[in-house]
Amino acid sequence: MMATTRKTPATKAPATKKAVARLEAASDAKTGAAKTSESASLTLPLRNLKAETVGEVTLPEEIFGVPFRRHLVWEVVKQIRAREHRGTHKTKVRSEVSGSGKKPFKQKHTGRARQGGGRPPIHRHGGTAFGPTPHSYDLKVNAKAKKAALRCVLSEKARGNQVVLLDTLELGSHRTKDFAGVLAKLGVAGKALVLDRKDNVNLSRAAANNPKVVAMDVLGINVYDALNAGTLVFSEDALRTAIEVLA
Numbered sequence: 001m002m003a004t005t006r007k008t009p010a011t012k013a014p015a016t017k018k019a020v021a022r023l024e025a026a027s028d029a030k031t032g033a034a035k036t037s038e039s040a041s042l043t044l045p046l047r048n049l050k051a052e053t054v055g056e057v058t059l060p061e062e063i064f065g066v067p068f069r070r071h072l073v074w075e076v077v078k079q080i081r082a083r084e085h086r087g088t089h090k091t092k093v094r095s096e097v098s099g100s101g102k103k104p105f106k107q108k109h110t111g112r113a114r115q116g117g118g119r120p121p122i123h124r125h126g127g128t129a130f131g132p133t134p135h136s137y138d139l140k141v142n143a144k145a146k147k148a149a150l151r152c153v154l155s156e157k158a159r160g161n162q163v164v165l166l167d168t169l170e171l172g173s174h175r176t177k178d179f180a181g182v183l184a185k186l187g188v189a190g191k192a193l194v195l196d197r198k199d200n201v202n203l204s205r206a207a208a209n210n211p212k213v214v215a216m217d218v219l220g221i222n223v224y225d226a227l228n229a230g231t232l233v234f235s236e237d238a239l240r241t242a243i244e245v246l247a
Contacts, residue, residue, distance in 0.1 A: 043056055047164070055167070062247065067155075069152050075141060076145065076150075079141040082139045091132060092131075097119050100117065146223070154246075163234065165236065166234070171200075174206050176205075176206050176208075179210070180213075189231075193221070193225055194207060194214065194233045196215070198217035198220075
């Protein structure tokens with residue numbers, strides 16, 4: 001039995017997670033669809049580089065037919081963005097700034113506040129008190145949660161007809177213009193995430209100069225990249241690998 005689409009409870013969307021909110025809105029719009037249309041969404045045409053249909057592929061329900069869990073996807077996206085924060089910010093404390101540690105005047109009988117040197121934070125060119133120090137911004141998210149969130153995103157892409165399956169991504173040349181023409185024939189417009197294997201040199205070179213296309217190894221796909229792309233383009237081998245990993 002194919003999975004039915006459940007309406008996600010209406011909650012206030014985080015301002016930094018617009019892509020998650022868009023997917024949730026698309027999920028709500030499909031709540032009243034019939035089961036027959038849901039079954040059809042899990043059966044996609046398999047096409048070649050000439051946009052000709054050469055077969056059909058039935059997507060597994062446990063990967064491409066799961067309900068959308070908005071908070072889980074948000075947690076994984078937050079972890080991915082935090083991991084990209086280098087955290088190399090640093091200010092110098094009083095022991096690291098240049099200057100003398102000599103006492104500027106005697107301790108008592110001057111009528112002034114006591115001073116122990118020229119490098120305390122209260123002085124000009126002194127050290128910084130409680131400044132930032134290098135540290136990691138990485139957050140802990142279990143591998144099981146990451147896979148579950150990726151299944152949610154792939155399911156929403158499939159329900160939104162944003163998944164394209166090709167029998168092969170072996171391009172005849174590495175020219176960006178030629179690959180852009182292939183995507184245009186397939187009806188892929190806007191941002192696209194093309195998934196194959198990492199040793200497909202022609203694909204990597206053809207997508208490198210196209211700012212709207214990202215080509216990567218299917219084993220490197222993550223929730224953020226899938227959300228950021230409008231369309232996911234899988235080769236048949238890449239889809240098989242993704243299913244094996246996410247099953």
